[in-house]
Amino acid sequence: MAEIGYTRSDLRSLLELQRYDSEINRLRVAIERTRNDPEVEALRTQADATFGAAQAGKERVVKLKHAAAWQEKEADDIRAEIAEAERKMYGGLVSNPKELDQMQKRVEQLRIDIGRHEELGLAAMVESEEAEPALAGQVRAQAEVEALLVKAEGKQRVALADLGKQIKGLTPKRAEMATRVPEPLRVKYERIRDGRSGVGVAAIRRDDLCGACSVEVPRALAKAIVAGRLETCESCGRLLIHLFETAGAGVGAEGAPASSPAEGPPGSLGQPGGRR
Ligand SMILES: [Zn+2]
Numbered sequence: 001m002a003e004i005g006y007t008r009s010d011l012r013s014l015l016e017l018q019r020y021d022s023e024i025n026r027l028r029v030a031i032e033r034t035r036n037d038p039e040v041e042a043l044r045t046q047a048d049a050t051f052g053a054a055q056a057g058k059e060r061v062v063k064l065k066h067a068a069a070w071q072e073k074e075a076d077d078i079r080a081e082i083a084e085a086e087r088k089m090y091g092g093l094v095s096n097p098k099e100l101d102q103m104q105k106r107v108e109q110l111r112i113d114i115g116r117h118e119e120l121g122l123a124a125m126v127e128s129e130e131a132e133p134a135l136a137g138q139v140r141a142q143a144e145v146e147a148l149l150v151k152a153e154g155k156q157r158v159a160l161a162d163l164g165k166q167i168k169g170l171t172p173k174r175a176e177m178a179t180r181v182p183e184p185l186r187v188k189y190e191r192i193r194d195g196r197s198g199v200g201v202a203a204i205r206r207d208d209l210c211g212a213c214s215v216e217v218p219r220a221l222a223k224a225i226v227a228g229r230l231e232t233c234e235s236c237g238r239l240l241i242h243l244f245e246t247a248g249a250g251v252g253a254e255g256a257p258a259s260s261p262a263e264g265p266p267g268s269l270g271q272p273g274g275r276r
Contacts, residue, residue, distance in 0.1 A: 006185055006230055011241045013180040014189055018201045020174035024167055025198045031163045040156055043149040050142040057135040064128035071121030075114045082110050185230070192238055201239040212238045 085107050087093075094100050178186060193200030202211030208222040209215065215235035217225070225231045226242045233240050 017177045024170050027163050027167045034159045040152045043152050047145045047149045050145045054138040054142040057138045061128050061131050064124045068121045068124035071117045075117040078110050078114045082107050203243040204240050
C-alpha cells in the first residue's frame with residue numbers, strides 16, 4: 001500500500017528515530033544481560049557454597065573442642081571422687097571390711113571410667129587438630145570467592161550505571177526526533193515496530209533488498225520507493241524508505257543502526273565507538 005505525502009525530511013527523521021529506538025533497545029538488552037551476568041551468578045552460588053562449607057567446618061571444630069573439654073572435666077571430677085574415697089579409706093574413717101571392699105571396687109571402676117574419658121577426650125582433641133588445616137583452607141577459599149564476587153559485582157554496577165547513563169542521554173534526543181516525524185507516520189511506525197522485534201522501518205538497499213529482512217523487493221515497488229514513496233516490505237511488513245544520501249545498508253533486522261556514521265543522516269547518534 002503506497003503512502004504519499006511525506007517529505008524526504010520526514011522519512012529521514014523516521015529512519016533516524018528508528019536508529020535511536022534500536023540503540024535504546026540494544027542498551028536495554030545489554031542491561032538485562034549485565035543484570036543476569038552468569039559470571040556473577042556463578043560466583044554468588046560459589047560464595048554461598050564456600051560460606052556453608054566454612055561454617056560447617058567451624059561448627060565441627062567447636063563441637064570437637066567442647067567434647068574434648070567435657071571428657072577432660074568428667075575425668076577430673078572422677079579423680080576428685082577417687083581422692084575423696086581414698087581419703088576415707090586410708091584415713092581410717094571406714095572400719096567395716098565389707099564397706100572397705102565395696103569402696104575399693106568402686107575406685108577400681110572409677111579408674112576404668114577415667115581411662116575411657118581420657119581416651120575419648122584425646123580422640124576428640126586429635127580430630128579437632130586434624131580438622132584445623134581443612135577449616136583454614138575452607139575459610140581461605142570463602143574469602144577468595146567473596147573477594148572475586150565483590151569485584152565482579154562492582155564491575156556489574158559500573159556497567160549498569162554506564163548503560164543507564166547512555167539510555168538517559170538518548171531518551172530526550174529520541175523524544176525530540178519523534179516530534180520531527182508527522183504523527184500518522186510515527187503511529188504507523190510504532191505499531192509495526194511493536195510486532196517486529198523493535199524494527200518498524202528500514203532503508204531499501206542499493207541491490208533492492210529490504211534493509212531489515214534482506215528479501216528482494218519487487219522491481220516496481222523498489223522503483224516507487226526510490227521515487228520517494230513510503231512503501232511496505234511484502235516479506236516482513238516493515239516500512240521501506242529510500243535514503244537518498246546513503247548507499248547500501250540501512251537499519252538492520254537486528255536493530256543495529258546504520259553501519260557507518262558517515263552514511264547516516266545528520267544528527268546521528270554520534271557514538272559509533274560505543275557499540276559492543
Ligand atoms: Zn523486509
